[in-house]
Amino acid sequence: MSARHPDTALFVTCLVDLYRPQVGFASLQLLERAGMTAEAPPAQTCCGQPAFNGGDRAGAQAIAKQVIASFAEYAQVVVPSGSCAGMMRRHYPELLAHDPAWAARARDFAAKVVELSECLVQAGINLHMAWPGKVCFHHSCAVLREMEVQGQPLKLLAQVRGLEVTEPVDREACCGFGGVFSVKYPDIAIRLADDKLDDVKASGAELLVAGDLGCLLHLAGRASRRGDPLRVFHLAEVLADQLDQPGIGEGA
Amino acid sequence: MGKGSPRDFKRQAGVALKDPALRIALGRARSGFVEKRTQARRQLPEFDRLCAAATRVRDHSIDHLDTLLVRFEQEVLAAGGQVHWAATAAEARQIISGICSDAGARVVAKGKSMVGEEIALNPALEADGLTVVETDLGEYIVQLAKERPSHIIAPAVHKTREQVAALFARRHEGPRRDLSGIPELVDEARRVLRRAFLSADVGITGANLLIADTGTSVLVTNEGNGDLCATLPDTHVVIAGIDKVVANATDAATVLRVLARSATGQPITAYTSFFSGPKRAEDLDGPKHFHVVLLDNGRADIRQGRYRDMLRCIRCGACLNHCPVYTAVGGHAYGAVYPGPMGAVLTPLQWGLRESRDLPNACTLNGRCADVCPVHIPLPALLRQLREDIHDAKVEGRMQRWLLGRWVRLALQPDRYRRVTAQVAGLLRRLAGARGRVSRLLPIPGWGRGRDMPAPAGKTFFQQYRTPSKSSGDRS
Amino acid sequence: MSARDSILAKLHGGPPVKRRDPPLRPAVHGDPVRLFVSRLQAAAASCEHLARLGQVPDAVSAYRCAHQLGGPVAVAPALAGLAWSGVGPTIGSCDENVDLGVSLAQAGVAETGSLVMLSGPDTPTRLNFLPDHHLVVVHTASILRHLEDALLLLDASLPRALNLITGPSRTADVEQTIQLGAHGPRALHVLLIK
Known part of the structure; x- marks a missing residue:
């Protein structure tokens, strides 16, 4: 392990922590391979999206302050999720804009936040891996629109020799996850998942990959209920060459 | 016309999701609208800059509504028209009812107007004993079906041609005839509605814009029905929200350039008409009487609060067409006049948070609506603000x-x-x-x-x- | 307090400000007449070039022949001076029995392919909307580049109605399928005069 003081922090995200820890470890591995010294500060919990999107502004502000404080000493905060990264980069500054003690800190913090694929492309990572197969990449809405990360995931996937990469026909369409939305309005969420999965099926891909675990849990949960023979992975797992492991929702 | 309520969004959405014909109709509309707008944007290199310009035009309007409306009023009066101000929907209904009665009207031909829906004009006029005929084909279809529009620019988007054919066969008189194709359906409506135009004493239309400098009401249509309403009857009534005014013709042109492209993907609609007063003394045709009814109905209050950006809305419908929730459940599930993202903001502001608390929540915050909004209304941010208001007022679920x-x-x-x-x-x-x-x-x-x-x-x-x-x- | 006063009281907006941003217009490349024609055709109108205004009655006769129209024709008073004896139209506005209306556009807009129709004693508005077939005469010299140029006519003469017409009437209200001839003319034919 490097003796150098890590200057890059991984914000693991609550869903990765709970559901898919290997995405966190894969992210750390990829950051190291891209030449960074990275660690996951243990004081982290959630980025505050449930509170922010649920109308609890005070709760979201409290969580934002905690996150900003616990990542203060890092030069860069990498997030393997477009929606959490968007929360931190786009919404922390506006949440704390009128708090004199925190406004500037929130802006400085936001400038350090980077989504994983964006970070890896910037760092010029070389993957040196091969996987024969066809993958359909789902652009999560937060990655596309809040982070304005457009081509980076596809650029990274293009480095995988033998991998054929497609996108759903309507690449900008939402999969229907939407955090609490998917629990509050399950019937609508499921219809949107079906539309997305039909698109994925039509692409002929056997793998579904995205950069946001929320979308993936929702889509994988629906795919297995439908009986779609689809394997589902987070982008970090693909790039860390872990496709021989069980996919999301697959048994051991 | 009880057409559901925002309170029952969940149940109404559940019913909509189980309707196979609706799924077909909405699927068709979604791909069509999205594709057409994308092409229109691609064909105009300046599109994004024009949207920014339209945003500034609308902001200027909202900032200066008082001076612009007074100027508009002056110019309409100078051209021989009349201007009426309505603070509430009830006042607006009363004013229009009075105009119709002064005109001795029996038949009213209406062009499509969302403000007309907002103030529930038709039932009020019908209660006065008037025959009210909607003349926009989509609006006519929903009127026949005793429904409300499910889309702000395509009122009957939720219906398949088979459903329209069955409706016409049931509601129109005449021998058995072939109504299997869209041309036959359109011809049938043309024949029926032509009679309404010719017999109407009053024509009522909405307005897409009002131009202050010249006292002009701008109306955008593809069918030409609005123009017939504005040309044939002796009295023409324009109803418009006070937010619709812009300073001058240049501003109007800026908004028009992004309106049709965002709505239907057309560079401009077949008919874009500018009405300034009644027929002139020497004119051979046109209405003898011209009225504009300016409706507030909560707009001035919205302008003073943190939802002011919403008043920029030009009612193009792009946010509906690109909304995954709208295109899954359709407009009727919202139980409100304005559906989709723009409606999910407006309905709680006009009807109350408790009644409409589902609407701002039934959104994945995917952001596509804001992306395609030609006047850059931050719809997800406004919906999130409404969630905060709901939370602060403690009216969400326990x-x-x-x-x-x-x-x-x-x-x-x-x-x-x-x-x-x-x-x-x-x-x-x-x-x-x-x-x-x-x-x-x-x-x-x-x-x-x-x-x-x-x-x-x-x-x-x-x-x-x-x-x-x-x-x-x-x-x- | 009247509704007017109570509404206006809430709307106070401060003094008018000087607008900074220059108006933005889309570029119109090349010959505006060619663009005008291609835009109109894209909107399902047909176009025909004539060398002189005097050829309009013959063009109308040929159109009627080609479309097998035997019904009444109405012509805008602005074109009353032409030799119409072969057509035998009424001059003036029209009613619902007229098959074909002939009117004169004040101008055209290249940017959108729109005809600029002003209401007036010589150019009644009904001709634009009631007949099944609408024939419009426009002088190529009057083709303007941008919408704003056409809307200057509002300020200049303030007609009761200024109609920008871009193609025949249409609807997509049934299944988003475009069908021509909803309420207004089923066909729009433009006669461009050099």
Whole structure:
């Protein structure tokens, strides 16, 4: 392990922590391979999206302050999720804009936040891996629109020799996850998942990959209920060459 | 015309999702509208800059509504027309009812107007004994079906041609005839509605814009029905929200350039008409009387608060067409005059938070609506603000409030959070067993009906993780 | 307080400000007449070039022949001076029995392919909307580049109605399928005069 003081922090995200820890470890591995010294500060919990999107502004502000404080000493905060990264980069500054003690800190913090694929492309990572197969990449809405990360995931996937990469026909369409939305309005969420999965099926891909675990849990949960023979992975797992492991929702 | 209520959004959405004809109709509309707008944008290199310009035009209007409206009024009066101000929907209905009665009207031909829907004009005029005929084909279809428009620019978007054919066969007189194709349906409506135009004493239209400098009402249509309403009857009444005014013709042109492209993908609609007063003394045709009814109905209040950006809306419908929720459940599920993202903002502001609390929540915050809005209304941010208002007013569901409060408290205590998440992960893994997913006995209500819950792949990340710098001792 | 006063009282907006941003217009490349024609055709109108205004009655006769129209024709008073004896139209506005209306556009807009129709004693508005077939005469010299140029006519003469017409009437209200001839003319034919 490097003796150098890590200057890059991984914000693991609550869903990765709970559901898919290997995405966190894969992210750390990829950051190291891209030449960074990275660690996951243990004081982290959630980025505050449930509170922010649920109308609890005070709760979201409290969580934002905690996150900003616990990542203060890092030069860069990498997030393997477009929606959490968007929360931190786009919404922390506006949440704390009128708090004199925190406004500037929130802006400085936001400038350090980077989504994983964006970070890896910037760092010029070389993957040196091969996987024969066809993958359909789902652009999560937060990655596309809040982070304005457009081509980076596809650029990274293009480095995988033998991998054929497609996108759903309507690449900008939402999969229907939407955090609490998917629990509050399950019937609508499921219809949107079906539309997305039909698109994925039509692409002929056997793998579904995205950069946001929320979308993936929702889509994988629906795919297995439908009986779609689809394997589902987070982008970090693909790039860390872990496709021989069980996919999301697959048994051991 | 009880057409559901925002309060019943969930139930109405559930019914809509089970309607196979609706799914076909909405699927067709979604791909069509999205594709056409994309092409229109591609064909005009200046499109994004024009949207920015239109945004500035609308902001200027909203900033100066008072001077612009007074100027507009002056110019209409100078051209021989009359201007009426209505603070509420009831006042607007009363004014129009009075105009119709002064005109001795029996038949009213209406062009499509969302403000007309907003003030529930038709039932009021019908209660006066008037025959009111909607002349926009889509609006006519929903009038015949005793429904309300399900889309602000395509009122009958929820219907298939077979449904329209069955409706015409049932409601129109005449021998059996072929109504199987769209041309036959359009011809039939043309024949029926032509009679209405010719017999109408009053024509009522909406306005897409009002031009202050010249006292002009601008009307955008493709069918030409609005123009017939504005040309044939002796009296023409324009109803418009006070937000519709712009300073001058240049501003109007700027908005028009992005309006049709955002709505239908057309560079301009077949008819864009500018009405300034009644027929001139020497004119051979046109209405003898010209009225404009300016409706507030909450707009001035919206302007004073933190939803002011919403007043920029030009009612193009792009946010509806690109909304995954709207295109899944259709407009009727919203139970309100204005559906989709713009409606989910306007309805709670006009009808109350408690009544409409589902609408701002029934959104994935995917952001596509804001992306395609030609006047850059930050719709997701406004919907989020409404969620805050709902939270602050304590009108959300009690369970939701309790869960959210618990989650926030937990998130603010990292050590406790670690212990709880470790327990939850263990529980979910045990429920899943070797299958890797939970299909029954789901601990999260609402998830399980149509979805499995993928199980945690192992212990939590932080149960497994040891901070490298901590173990090497150079950070505590 | 009247509704007017109570509404205006809430709307106070401060003094008018000087607008900074220059108006933005899409570029119109090349010959505006060619663009005008291609835009109109894209909107399902047909176009025909004539060398002189005097050829309009013959063009109308040929159109009627080609479309097998035997019904009444109405012509805008602005074109009354032409030799119409072969057509035998009424001059003036029209009623619902007229098959074909002939009117004169004040101008055209290249940017959108729109005809600019002003209401007036010589150019009644009904001709634009009631007949099944609408024939419009426009002088190529009057083709303007941008919408704003056409809307200057509002300020200049303030007609009761200024109609920008871009193609025949249409609807997509049934299944988003475009069908021509909803309420207004089923066909729009433009006669461009050099």
